[in-house]
Amino acid sequence: MTYPTKAYAAESATSPLASTEIPRRDPTARDVQIEILFCGICHSDLHQVRDEWSAFMPTTYPAVVGHEIVGRVTKVGSGVTKHAPGDLVAVGCLVDSDRTCPQCRDHLENLCPNGVFTYNAPDQHGTAPVTYGGYSGSIVVDEHFVLRVPKGLDPARTAPLLCAGITTYSPMRRAGVGKGQKVGVVGLGGLGHMGVKFAHAFGAHTVVFTTSPNKKEDALRLGADEVVVSRDANEMAKHAGSFDFLLDTVSADHDVNSFLNLLAHDGTLTLVGAPSKPLEVSAFALLMGRRKLSGSLIGGIAETQEMLDFCGRHEIASDVEVIPIQKVNEAYERLVRSDVKYRFVIDMASLARG
Ligand code: NAP
Ligand code: ZN
Numbered sequence: 001m002t003y004p005t006k007a008y009a010a011e012s013a014t015s016p017l018a019s020t021e022i023p024r025r026d027p028t029a030r031d032v033q034i035e036i037l038f039c040g041i042c043h044s045d046l047h048q049v050r051d052e053w054s055a056f057m058p059t060t061y062p063a064v065v066g067h068e069i070v071g072r073v074t075k076v077g078s079g080v081t082k083h084a085p086g087d088l089v090a091v092g093c094l095v096d097s098d099r100t101c102p103q104c105r106d107h108l109e110n111l112c113p114n115g116v117f118t119y120n121a122p123d124q125h126g127t128a129p130v131t132y133g134g135y136s137g138s139i140v141v142d143e144h145f146v147l148r149v150p151k152g153l154d155p156a157r158t159a160p161l162l163c164a165g166i167t168t169y170s171p172m173r174r175a176g177v178g179k180g181q182k183v184g185v186v187g188l189g190g191l192g193h194m195g196v197k198f199a200h201a202f203g204a205h206t207v208v209f210t211t212s213p214n215k216k217e218d219a220l221r222l223g224a225d226e227v228v229v230s231r232d233a234n235e236m237a238k239h240a241g242s243f244d245f246l247l248d249t250v251s252a253d254h255d256v257n258s259f260l261n262l263l264a265h266d267g268t269l270t271l272v273g274a275p276s277k278p279l280e281v282s283a284f285a286l287l288m289g290r291r292k293l294s295g296s297l298i299g300g301i302a303e304t305q306e307m308l309d310f311c312g313r314h315e316i317a318s319d320v321e322v323i324p325i326q327k328v329n330e331a332y333e334r335l336v337r338s339d340v341k342y343r344f345v346i347d348m349a350s351l352a353r354g
Contacts, residue, residue: 001026002127006351007136008325009062013051016329017135019354022064024140025127029079032146034089039134040068040160040318041344042190043251044274046332048120052276059120066134067093067118068159068345070149080143088155090147090308091139092162093117093298095131096124099144107302109145135325137351147305150312157317160190160343161308163298164318168195168247169307170299171270172202179203181244186230186259188215188222189335190318191249191272193342196222197316199247207239209259212338222319222342236262241289249273260285260293268292318343324350 002023009020027033045065047053069091073083083089096116097109104112116124119133133139149158168191177183183204185195192208199206200223208219209230219227228235239262246259246269256279260269269291271279286293299307311317319342323331331344 005136005138007064007132008328008351009064009135010049011062013049013059017049020062022132022136023127024138025125027075027077027140029077030142030144031077031140032073032080032083032089032143033075033138033140034069034071034091034146035074035138036069036071036134036136036348038070038156038159038322038348039066039346040163040190040320041066041328041331041335041346042068042160042163043335044163045133046335047251047274047276049332053274055276057120060130063120064132064135065119066136066346067091068162068164069118069134069139070155070159070162071139074138076143082143083146083148088149090149090158090162091118091134091141091145092147092166092304094301095141095145107300109300110298135328135346137348145301147301147308150309152315153308153312153317156322156345156347157320158308158311159345160194160318160320161311162304164190164194164343165311166299166304166307167191167272167296168249169198169310170303171247171272171296172198172245173303174296175245175268175270177202177204177245181205182207182242182264184209184239184243184246184259184262185224185249186246187249187251187273188212188219188342189249189251189338189340190343193222193319195247195249196224199223201310201314201316204245207243218341230258241265243267246270247272251275253277253279256280256293257282257285260291263289263291265289266291268294271295318345320345322347324353326350326353
């Protein structure tokens with residue numbers, strides 16, 4: 001059985017998002033039903049709405065995106081133990097996984113070969129052809145994939161932690177980012193500004209690389225020790241061979257070699273940005289200094305809870321511009337122009353206005 005909920009959907013790669021209605025399943029024994037209060041706008045939403053990742057994960061339409069969800073529990077199934085009606089909870093990029101593969105047993109649901117993304121993934125419950133995300137009024141999710149929002153965190157500013165937060169926290173934790181290290185964050189958007197906050201909180205000397213000179217002051221306020229305008233070759237040259245770790249959050253085609261050259265020997269550049277076009281990598285940029293190039297995909301559920309709890313303890317949240325859903329198409333245009341400070345978050349109460 002299903003029930004209808006309001007949502008914003010794209011009907012094709014070229015059509016704007018528009019008001020519609022989608023089905024949600026009635027909660028089963030393990031399910032949590034959530035009234036969505038806020039949903040962040042991730043650049044991945046835009047990539048997928050516009051089918052920019054068609055070579056890797058083609059978009060099924062209508063597409064209802066959104067995977068930075070904060071909401072209030074409205075109902076729970078009879079077997080649910082972690083959450084209760086009235087709780088403030090969150091859902092990120094994953095809503096299911098097989099729970100049996102080695103990665104799931106190791107709390108790495110994000111790497112499960114049968115993992116189900118929050119939107120545009122085959123719906124294991126058969127409610128619709130694909131899963132529908134958070135640009136909607138209500139969602140039903142297995143309790144394992146529902147996170148607790150720590151007390152004291154502002155709900156709108158918490159939503160982006162569910163993707164931008166965990167995607168930057170996880171690789172930096174794995175790399176042991178901390179005191180005594182020089183760490184760079186490339187691109188100051190949704191992911192980048194969270195990367196700066198975490199690198200600073202972990203105690204690293206933090207450098208921001210931006211193409212937007214007007215973001216310099218903000219970068220320092222967010223926790224950067226230095227800011228480099230990456231299109232200035234002289235400024236870049238001053239940092240050659242000096243970084244332990246670089247996190248590349250850039251959403252579009254760019255020259256990754258100019259950043260690899262900034263790594264010290266045995267340093268690592270981790271890509272989290274997902275441009276649709278393959279990047280060109282110079283062998284020499286890697287050979288010289290035995291440098292490493294790697295990638296990272298969100299994080300597991302336990303680590304996502306750990307990140308939220310860390311944010312609760314350290315009063316870390318996203319810098320947001322809250323918008324009504326009627327402004328979502330305008331926000332997408334601004335996102336393409338890197339005009340975001342530093343995450344758009346949709347106030348889902350605006351859905352009632354159609
Ligand atoms: P965003 O808010 O749009 O930020 C991207 C930033 O990249 C921009 O603010 C801009 O920063 C920089 N940039 C944009 N175009 C550029 C260009 N042509 N050359 C150099 N720099 C450019 O996007 P986001 O939501 O943070 O997402 C960033 C990327 O990460 C997207 O591709 C997204 O799909 C991906 N992502 C990956 C994961 C994962 O698990 N790996 C999770 C979430 C998102 P400046 O103005 O400072 O230059
Ligand atoms: Zn995302």
